[in-house]
Amino acid sequence: MAVLIIGEHNGSVLNPSAANLAAAASAISSDVDVLVMCQSGEGIVSEAAKLSGIRKVLLAEGEQFSHPIAENVSAQVLQVAKDYSHILFAADSFGKAASPRVAAKLDVAQISEIIKVVSEDTFKRPIYAGAAIATVKSLDPVKVLTVRVTAFDPVGQEGTASIEKIEAVLGTSKVVFLGAEKVESNRPELQSAKIVIAGGRGLANEAEFAEMEQLADKLKAAVGTTRAVVDAGMAPNDWQIGQTGKIIAPELYIGLGISGAIQHIAGIKDAKVIVAVNKDPEAPIFDVADYGLVADAMDVIRQLQTKL
Amino acid sequence: MKILVPVKRVVDANIKVKVSPEGTIETASLKKAMNPFDEIALEQAVQLKEKGVAKEVVAVSIGKSDSSETLKVALAMGADRAILIETEEVIEPLGIAKLLKALTERENPQLIIAGKQGVDTDANQVGQMLSALCDWPQATHASSLEVIGDKAKVTIEVDGGLETLELTLPAVVTSDLRLSAPRYVTLPMMMKAKRKPQEVIKAETFGVDLKKHVELLTVEAPEARKVGVMLSNVDELIDRLKNEAKVL
Numbered sequence: 001m002a003v004l005i006i007g008e009h010n011g012s013v014l015n016p017s018a019a020n021l022a023a024a025a026s027a028i029s030s031d032v033d034v035l036v037m038c039q040s041g042e043g044i045v046s047e048a049a050k051l052s053g054i055r056k057v058l059l060a061e062g063e064q065f066s067h068p069i070a071e072n073v074s075a076q077v078l079q080v081a082k083d084y085s086h087i088l089f090a091a092d093s094f095g096k097a098a099s100p101r102v103a104a105k106l107d108v109a110q111i112s113e114i115i116k117v118v119s120e121d122t123f124k125r126p127i128y129a130g131a132a133i134a135t136v137k138s139l140d141p142v143k144v145l146t147v148r149v150t151a152f153d154p155v156g157q158e159g160t161a162s163i164e165k166i167e168a169v170l171g172t173s174k175v176v177f178l179g180a181e182k183v184e185s186n187r188p189e190l191q192s193a194k195i196v197i198a199g200g201r202g203l204a205n206e207a208e209f210a211e212m213e214q215l216a217d218k219l220k221a222a223v224g225t226t227r228a229v230v231d232a233g234m235a236p237n238d239w240q241i242g243q244t245g246k247i248i249a250p251e252l253y254i255g256l257g258i259s260g261a262i263q264h265i266a267g268i269k270d271a272k273v274i275v276a277v278n279k280d281p282e283a284p285i286f287d288v289a290d291y292g293l294v295a296d297a298m299d300v301i302r303q304l305q306t307k308l
Numbered sequence: 309m310k311i312l313v314p315v316k317r318v319v320d321a322n323i324k325v326k327v328s329p330e331g332t333i334e335t336a337s338l339k340k341a342m343n344p345f346d347e348i349a350l351e352q353a354v355q356l357k358e359k360g361v362a363k364e365v366v367a368v369s370i371g372k373s374d375s376s377e378t379l380k381v382a383l384a385m386g387a388d389r390a391i392l393i394e395t396e397e398v399i400e401p402l403g404i405a406k407l408l409k410a411l412t413e414r415e416n417p418q419l420i421i422a423g424k425q426g427v428d429t430d431a432n433q434v435g436q437m438l439s440a441l442c443d444w445p446q447a448t449h450a451s452s453l454e455v456i457g458d459k460a461k462v463t464i465e466v467d468g469g470l471e472t473l474e475l476t477l478p479a480v481v482t483s484d485l486r487l488s489a490p491r492y493v494t495l496p497m498m499m500k501a502k503r504k505p506q507e508v509i510k511a512e513t514f515g516v517d518l519k520k521h522v523e524l525l526t527v528e529a530p531e532a533r534k535v536g537v538m539l540s541n542v543d544e545l546i547d548r549l550k551n552e553a554k555v556l
Contacts, residue, residue: 067471070436070446093466097448100401100436109402109521112431122525127429128325132333135525174445174476178461182469195555219556227485237451237465237486244345244425244485246467252555262324269533273553275545290536291548303542308556 001120002031002055004084006077007048008094009038011066014047016192017090019154022051024147026155027117028086031055034161037076037168039066045163054161064171067180068094071172074101079169081106081142085120091146091247099146108140115151129243129266150191150249150270183236190241193222196250196271198241200226200264202257202278202297206234211298212256215305224248226264242267257297260285309455309477310364311353312417313387314408315346317371317378318428327529342378344490345423347385349481351488352453353421354386361455362419364388368411370404372396376506383501384493390504395511395518401429403518405437410514412442417478419460424449424482435482445475449484 003025008015018034025032034048035058048057058080064072077098081087087102089095091113103110115133116124122137123145190196197216203209209229216223224241225234241248243263249270256277258264261284268274269288276289277300286292293300319325320341325333342350356362367382369375370393379390393407412420425432432448439446447453447462451470454461460475465484475481511518539545549556 069473070448074440093449093464096432097436097446100433101440101446103433104402104405104437104440107402109400110431110433110437111522112433126530127527128319128333129427129430130530131325132327132527133530134527137523137525138521139523140521172445174479175447176474178472178474180466180469180471231486236469237484238468243427243430252549252553263321269530273549273555274533274536275549286536286538288533288536290534290553291545292536292538293540293542293545294538295542300542300545304546307542307546 001029001085002033002083003029003086003088004033004035004080005088006095007034007036007044008090009036009044011038012043014044016154017092017149018048019051020149020152021088021090021147022053022155023152024114024117025086025088026053028120033058035060035077035080037065037073039063049161049163050157050159051161052155052158054159057161057163059163059165060168061165062168062171064168067177069172069175069177070097070101071175072169073098074105075169077102078105080166084142086143086145089146091148095146099144103144106142106144108142108144109138110144110146111136111138112146113148114145115148129262130269131262148247150247183238187216188220188222190222190224190239190246190248193250195219195221195252196224196248197221197254197256198224198226198258199229199256199297200258201228208298209234211305212301215301218305218308226258226261255285256301258285259283260288309362309419310366310415310417311356311362312412312415312420313346313350313353313365313367313382314420314422314434315350315367315369315378315382316343316423316426317369317375318343318426321427327527331527333527340374340378342381343423343426345425345427345483347490348485348487349421349423349483350382350385350387351490352483355488356455357386366391366415366417368393368408370395370399370407370511376508379506380498380501381493383504383506384497385491388504390506392506392508393511394508397518399511399518400521401431401433402437402521403516404434405441406516406518407511407514408434408438409441410516419455419477420480422480422482424484435480439480442480444478444480446480447473447475448482450481451484451486453481453487
């Protein structure tokens with residue numbers, strides 16, 4: 001029984017989620033390999049080889065992996081799938097796009113967003129936006145899983161895995177990557193930040209969001225928001241926290257002017273400390289908050305900016 | 309061009325389901341609605357028809373007979389006809405994808421627009437599985453979609469921003485929240501929809517393998533958070549965060 005984890009990267013650096021995936025994999029088996037697919041992977045694979053508990057790093061290099069096209073990624077995973085009893089992807093946009101393809105081609109189920117490994121074939125996962133936790137048992141010979149990375153503490157960096165180059169599959173001609181609009185930011189990532197500051201509809205305009213961002217920068221925090229704010233065009237989509245956005249688990253979450261729809265709460269309730277600031281004392285976010293403050297969000301942002 | 313849109317009947321997304329002490333989720337009495345992401349997918353398909361890009365929009369639902377209620381809403385929103393693939397069983401995403409593939413072979417759509425995930429099981433799998441089984445290209449979590457000749461130009465939401473892909477049709481696209489804003493369904497729209505054709509096919513007639521791959525062992529309520537405290541001002545908040553929670 002061996003486990004394959006898929007190591008994501010941005011073209012030059014291994015995504016830190018690989019260390020969380022390695023932790024989930026280690027709970028299943030002691031034989032854990034990483035597959036890295038990229039255009040040119042020296043730096044990425046050496047980082048992957050350092051992850052504690054990794055046996056070997058497989059590297060498939062080629063132009064077809066210069067962008068994460070799900071068709072190419074899944075075809076490459078299928079190429080090596082026969083050696084593994086478990087295949088783990090992070091439950092992010094990359095893993096969600098590719099993993100069901102792998103499962104379908106293997107004629108097995110894909111189990112989404114596991115938060116706990118109970119045994120090698122049994123896993124816990126949230127359903128109904130986290131309103132319930134299901135324990136499910138796979139009946140398949142190969143388990144294709146996506147992993148909620150915030151639910152697993154990352155492994156260390158004491159590994160000395162070997163690196164093995166494998167033949168890269170041909171890329172699909174049916175998908176052409178036309179371009180990307182990536183938000184460049186020096187802020188920490190929402191899913192790895194210790195502090196997350198999130199603003200909702202209680203903030204009136206982009207200028208007010210800019211003030212919230214200044215506060216976030218002062219605290220070295222990531223910034224997040226709700227669906228309504230993204231829909232209104234006041235924040236980019238990758239700020240969205242919630243059932244269908246990002247699931248976060250920081251030490252501290254501060255929700256400013258957020259009422260707390262079920263879907264948003266689903267994304268924040270793994271935070272260690274939740275602070276809610278809202279003018280409406282009936283706002284549902286207060287039900288999950290450790291500290292609540294009935295106040296105007298902008299007023300609180302400005303006070304925190306001067307007092308911290 | 310024909311567009312196929314799968315729609316699922318789910319517990320209304322505004323309702324917070326509760327786990328009973330026996331470890332079950334009683335959904336029979338709860339209000340049902342079309343899965344919000346499927347509504348968005350359908351709206352996009354209907355808009356493509358209204359622009360003259362698509363000739364026909366076919367909505368399909370797989371489930372119990374009451375899924376026909378959801379299909380009526382799909383017809384009211386502008387689908388031309390509806391197909392119910394009827395089954396009493398709970399079918400897993402792989403089985404749903406296999407049934408949709410079988411239907412695709414009969415219907416020959418050039419585009420399938422599906423919701424990215426059902427808000428009940430939160431799986432986010434069917435579109436990708438269908439794409440893989442059909443060997444059609446996919447674009448998941450789409451926020452915009454344009455059809456130009458035999459290509460679809462799709463902007464997708466990814467961690468860190470947006471990407472734009474060009475797919476050669478036929479293709480599968482899954483909708484994210486911002487792909488479209490579903491229209492409000494009025495009573496006259498519902499009345500008019502009654503005249504549109506709705507076909508019922510038993511799931512077993514497709515002869516696809518619907519065996520179980522995953523066994524549901526238990527369902528439990530998540531751990532409750534401890535009850536918090538309401539504070540009176542920012543100074544108190546800062547003090548608590550620094551000295552009690554020790555997170556600042």
